[in-house]
Amino acid sequence: MRNFSRSRFHGSYRQNRRPFRRYRPSRGVPLNPLMFVKKAVDVAVVPYAPEHSFSDFALEEAVKRNVAAHGFSRPTAIQDRAIEPILQGRDLVGVADTGTGKTAAFLLPLLSKVARDRRQKVLIVTPTRELAAQIRAELKLFSRGMGIFSALCIGGASLGFQARELSRRPNFVIGTPGRIKDLQQRRLLHLEQYANVVLDEVDRMLDMGFIQDIRQIISLLPLNRQSLFFSATVPEKTKAVMQDFLKDPVMVSIKSGVAAHNIDQDIIRVRGRSKLEILHELLIKKEFKKVLVFGRTKRGVSRLESSLIEKGFKAVAIHGNKSQRQRSRALRMLKNNEVQVLLATDVASRGIDVEDITHVINYDAPQTYGDYTHRIGRTGRAGKKGVAITFVD
Numbered sequence: 328m329r330n331f332s333r334s335r336f337h338g339s340y341r342q343n344r345r346p347f348r349r350y351r352p353s354r355g356v357p358l359n360p361l362m363f364v365k366k367a368v369d370v371a372v373v374p375y376a377p378e379h380s381f382s383d384f385a386l387e388e389a390v391k392r393n394v395a396a397h398g399f400s401r402p403t404a405i406q407d408r409a410i411e412p413i414l415q416g417r418d419l420v421g422v423a424d425t426g427t428g429k430t431a432a433f434l435l436p437l438l439s440k441v442a443r444d445r446r447q448k449v450l451i452v453t454p455t456r457e458l459a460a461q462i463r464a465e466l467k468l469f470s471r472g473m474g475i476f477s478a479l480c481i482g483g484a485s486l487g488f489q490a491r492e493l494s495r496r497p498n499f500v501i502g503t504p505g506r507i508k509d510l511q512q513r514r515l516l517h518l519e520q521y522a523n524v525v526l527d528e529v530d531r532m533l534d535m536g537f538i539q540d541i542r543q544i545i546s547l548l549p550l551n552r553q554s555l556f557f558s559a560t561v562p563e564k565t566k567a568v569m570q571d572f573l574k575d576p577v578m579v580s581i582k583s584g585v586a587a588h589n590i591d592q593d594i595i596r597v598r599g600r601s602k603l604e605i606l607h608e609l610l611i612k613k614e615f616k617k618v619l620v621f622g623r624t625k626r627g628v629s630r631l632e633s634s635l636i637e638k639g640f641k642a643v644a645i646h647g648n649k650s651q652r653q654r655s656r657a658l659r660m661l662k663n664n665e666v667q668v669l670l671a672t673d674v675a676s677r678g679i680d681v682e683d684i685t686h687v688i689n690y691d692a693p694q695t696y697g698d699y700t701h702r703i704g705r706t707g708r709a710g711k712k713g714v715a716i717t718f719v720d
Contacts, residue, residue, distance in 0.1 A: 417576070420569060420576045430465050431469070433451075452541070459501045475498050493510065508544065523555075525555045528559065529556060554576075591712065594717045605718065615686050625648050673702070686706060687714070
């Protein structure tokens with residue numbers, strides 16, 4: 328965003344290194360505006376050279392056909408290194424960022440396991456409704472024509488409908504901790520039957536306060552089980568859950584350690600100006616075609632949604648007070664270019680998988696650098712350039 332350095336936005340941090348003191352993150356690595364300034368660079372990225380092709384793995388032929396039918400020819404790094412040990416029945420820890428293909432890394436071998444033994448049941452636990460719905464969509468893709476059914480168990484959706492789905496005895500149950508716990512307590516979900524378990528984005532679940540729910544769910548699972556554990560980071564509290572959950576796991580780590588090289592990252596110093604007016608000035612630029620705006624609170628995101636609509640922008644918000652139907656509709660509208668702007672809180676954003684997001688705007692600064700990298704990782708995908716802008720005081 329080099330044009331900002333000569334514009335009314337008062338330049339980037341590099342031109343004025345005044346200490347950043349107002350924001351005090353509550354947890355994680357202390358943040359400094361320098362973390363939000365990084366120009367995208369044109370580098371020769373050497374593509375990952377997998378050791379296997381999908382045909383090399385001992386996957387069921389129906390799974391291989393579905394993989395090929397949808398154009399997946401080469402496994403990603405996490406798939407290349409995780410599928411084989413999962414097929415062997417090993418417990419596994421996968422440390423990988425969003426967008427690395429980890430969902431298929433566990434779905435493909437587990438689908439094969441279920442296809443070979445229809446008595447097998449799989450429980451997949453995720454931090455948010457959106458991520459659970461995304462995993463189920465991928466499951467349907469890879470299980471087409473196999474007669475394998477699943478249930479989506481998430482808050483904000485009909486409990487009665489989920490009870491009916493569970494009554495069909497699906498092989499896969501995908502859900503969020505609170506709803507899984509609720510269904511178990513109602514004796515609609517029998518966790519002792521699930522000998523295959525995936526905890527996805529564990530670090531985020533713990534950040535969201537699900538630690539006790541996770542421990543209770545684990546305590547009700549069979550002792551003899553296959554357990555898979557995926558997380559973008561492995562802080563101490565995550566390691567404690569790993570010790571209770573896993574037996575002699577295989578460790579697979581696919582981490583870049585830094586924000587994506589193809590995202591142009593910059594800041595805009597507010598300096599007392601209205602952030603809403605600054606956002607307006609950005610959104611009227613023709614290059615801001617599909618924009619994801621992050622706010623800190625549900626109330627703030629709702630207010631911003633109303634303000635943008637009043638200004639004539641096509642905008643929609645997702646946050647914890649929205650029903651699942653509203654959240655799914657919002658994502659669909661962004662994917663179909665029916666809106667220009669999607670506003671989200673950090674919690675609601677987990678599982679957002681929308682192609683061609685041109686810009687991520689941190690209207691409110693993130694609390695941790697992990698939150699920051701997660702936010703901006705929604706743009707600059709599939710080799711395309713993206714732009715991330717953070718408003719700072």
